[in-house]
Amino acid sequence: MAKNSEEPKFSLRLIVDEERNKVVLAEACRDFVDVLFSLLTLPMGTIVRLLENHRNSEPITVGCFNNLYKSVVDMGSDSFETEACKQMLLYPMSVRDVQSKRLKVNINPTESIKCFKCPSYCELYSNFNTSRCRCGNLMSKEIELEKKEQVAGWSQSDANGVFVSGRCSFILTDDLKVAVKSTELVLEKLKSVGCADVNKLGERLLVIGLEEVLTLLEYIFSSNAPLTDTxxxxQSPQGVTKICKSLSPCLEKKGEEAEPGKVVTLKAIVRKQDDIEILFVECGEEFVELLFSFLVVPLESVWEISGSSISLGCIGNLCRSFKELTANEGTELSNSICTLPSFYSFQMQLPGITTQQPPVYYRYRLYDNQIRYGLTTNGNRTPNYRKDRIVRADLMDAKSPGSDKSTQCYGFLKKETKFTVLDDLTITSMNSCSTISLLKKLQSHADDLEVKEISISNADALNLLRASLVTSSALSTAFWSLFAEKVKEETDLGDSVSKKVKEEET
Incomplete structure (x- = not known):
């Protein structure tokens, strides 16, 4: 990534144990803490893309997420409902994008939401210029959106940061625990790390910018001391590819649920061994959409909805600090529920995730001599012209192929499509791959393999999300217990039959 001498920067003071060459504490301004917390709000697909661009020669690997992202890149557009579907996964949007525009250093600058219409059909609009109207034309003509003077929930006051408020300074430990700075807390931290003798400590004042923030993002996944390592x-960070064979269930069961979780059935190709290893699964588009939905969930929400029990770098410490500080400062961003923009409605979605309602737009005539129109979300707006009236505009879902003007469509992939998903979550359309070639690539003998049918519930989906972040063999890690339960059921049934036969013989 090219360096810009005019890019915004800020200072960071490090308190260093010179003998061990290790950061003891860091003193930071609110701007830096806002940028640090903004890393948690990035969708996982965005994190993969930023890290791959940061180190083209040796990008850091985050579990199976790199394979998931590459699968979207490599998948043909004909597998998706619309071209916009693929773009929404490659460049996932966040409900926090508006807040992130106020960061002093924004590592993921995004454009504001836009609206487009068909040149020949004036009543239908879309947020994507790749959408097609019912008449078949691209909705390529941009329509002016009325800008709000102020975004609800925050003001431009100097006392309000993006994620933390006030003009206070902060202290950070090397493992990224963040707290409001005070002498008492500094003394407590120095004692806890065995650095009570301040004469042995040195100070370093750094000026950091975009490059350093991206490097720090790499280390929060792979290091327990990211400030020292950054x-x-x-040194070059190591990828996150832990081998983890046991994940405890992380979905709390709450009596009778109002809506039972959706269950999807897969055919798993496994080796005939005591320790179950899934080579790959064959599935429909629903399961693949579940996997693709992982890419649009922010890092903080991955940690939250998977049970807050991921042991990975310093993510846990940073997330806990984020929740504590935003809650204490009373900001609206302390809500732990994961909310996605209205575009992201999947056929199968993780529990704990909600989707915003699509915005309602109203058309009005612009104030000039030409007959031109703009859009507003204010249905009570006063018309510019006496005879003009505010008319509700139909907003087409970007996932709609254009045959209708559906305001909300579920699903990114074309229906009745079959895929293969490898253990490391590399996804391929079954139309574009040969089973024989796949078995050769996996160096598998047909006699050593068997096909087993498994059903995936909400709890299994959450385990899969967790496994995707911390291991390179997500399917085997997340679903091994399903095979163990099935083997136990078959064993218990066999024992029961044997017992009954013996009783009849006697």
């Missing part, structure tokens, strides 16, 4: 050691 600013002192400056």
């Amino acid at each position: 600013f002192l050691n400056k």
